[in-house]
Amino acid sequence: MRVRPQLKPISVVQRPAEVILVGRALEATYLDDVDGSVTALLRLLAEGRHTIAELPAALRALGFEVGEADVADAVRALDEVGVLLRAGSDDDLDPATRRRHESNLRFYDLFAGLHRTSTDFHRAMAAADVLLLGAGGMGSGILQSLIGLGVGWVRLVDFDTVEEKNLARQFAYGRDDVGRTKVDAARDWAARYSPGGTVVEAVHERVTDVASIRRLGAGASLVICAIDSPDDVHLLVNEACFDLGVPFVTGGLQYSTMFYWSVEPGVSACRRCLELNRQDEAATMPALLDRSVVLPAGRANRATGPVAQLLAGLVTLEAGRYLTRTDPPVAAGVYHTVELADGMATVRSPWPRHPDCPLCARVAPARSAAALSTAG
Template identity: 75%
Template structure:
């Protein structure tokens, strides 16, 4: 193993070194004799295995043992500043050119045991069921193709209309009247031939059984549809049976929201429904409604792209496990008319949830 220092800033001050990694994340290392600074300079070259570090240090005037170097490398790996020198090993030249920025993003989460190439391979092996090819769904598709996801089953029953062109950038005027899934599949083939296999499914999702059928073999489900009215509970139920996580989101009046569920790990969507029922909020609100608001789509291009980006990032966390999902059983909201005020509201597991607490033998 040849360790290499990540591309980070290093500040040397009297008797200490500061590693500047992620924003506002500083690691202070005591360095009274300058040996730490010397080691970091050597590691930045990525030219020596751990067993060769003592000799490299001697050339700089420091006497250390192999055990000393092994301990120092382990400590630096623990704080997340090391990579294998061959972190992209095994990837072909075309992949390295096309996905260079993705690989450098994965470096943020990589370490000596799991290099950046491993995250890319996880994405390449992914199988995503994507429900909806509208503003958010087509945006998620574009991100997944850009990330190099292996396969996407794209499900929608709608056709491209001229009004879609303001915010659904996988389509153009020549696609008007075509099935969205066909047009989106063709966009993917043009944009990234030979990478992501997009299967177009022109079908309406009406029940959990349909989702289970479409989701067979999927790694994750991404729901970008808002009908039928209980679609979130249907996806929740199907994903429990499939044993895969799901990500969803949308726009309610002026508020963007997204969240996810990992069956058996996080509280689920049914838990949220039961918690709301316990609070009496749902019933009380429904009884007080004098006039129901008609559906109005306010998702401009930037709004749809913003939401699709957050949902694609969360999907990527499930597929690659770069870091834990941030929206598991946690409502993330962004209010477009209140200075982009954000909130994060987790919900607890409900003791009466039949999915999270199945009856014995069920």
């Protein structure tokens, strides 16, 4: 294959005897350039017209004698710092798909390189099968985002019907859907929004135990939990995903605290680990437990449209990291919170594996994130 490396559309700053490549906000690459040959190479790479073997001749035409080995080493180094793409890789997709997923492909450019292209990431998403538990405020938003990304199949599970109050934050539904089951209304919305795209399988069912989640998740690449009942649903999903051997992502809103986190069985700490860690902490703080609750906290849904959309976006971004492996999951065994009523303060709180976790103990430690890098 005649690979044509192309410089990503990043800023290139030239200083005396030095070039600075500025791409991501937190990254900058400094290159020595005493004779201007590096700048010349970067200009050629920005065009994306030459293979690696053709670049030395193109540099000679500009007055720079650079050996083939040196050019190959330079291209390899630039690829390692993440500033190169494979030119023309979008051509591997049909024109309709390129038009439909243009913005998705350009997002994947952030993580693409010469060995894995944006098209590869898109195809991983298109091959994915997601079990989505819940079609409410967060779940319906996640469904919309998954369909926008072009995920191949979504098994959508919910037991509720559309109510008028849902229309404030659940934008897959309209007034004509009031009284219909959410999963049927969401499936029909998906067919109108993206005909021939994501297949949405509607399952009108209440999730009650590990066995039902395991059954619903058969063949899934990932589970997303967007329900909050029964009370121990996260533990149920956690156990089912160990049985299925797939990651899961969840999130929600507690009073004014928005949260999300994920679990990768055998790689990250799991939800059972979190429960065991909390029990250990409680045992060391008996004074805090010696009190009675006078008035229990009430349960009210405070998720406005913007809150539901923000939460759905964060959860779907994490799901996308698992499905495409663009970059490592950021919330695997890490509690992310956003305090909506306290200046939007954000906190990352990782929790460790617990030595007594029966689920993590049964998974071979050799199963690592690196081994899963080609998943999807």
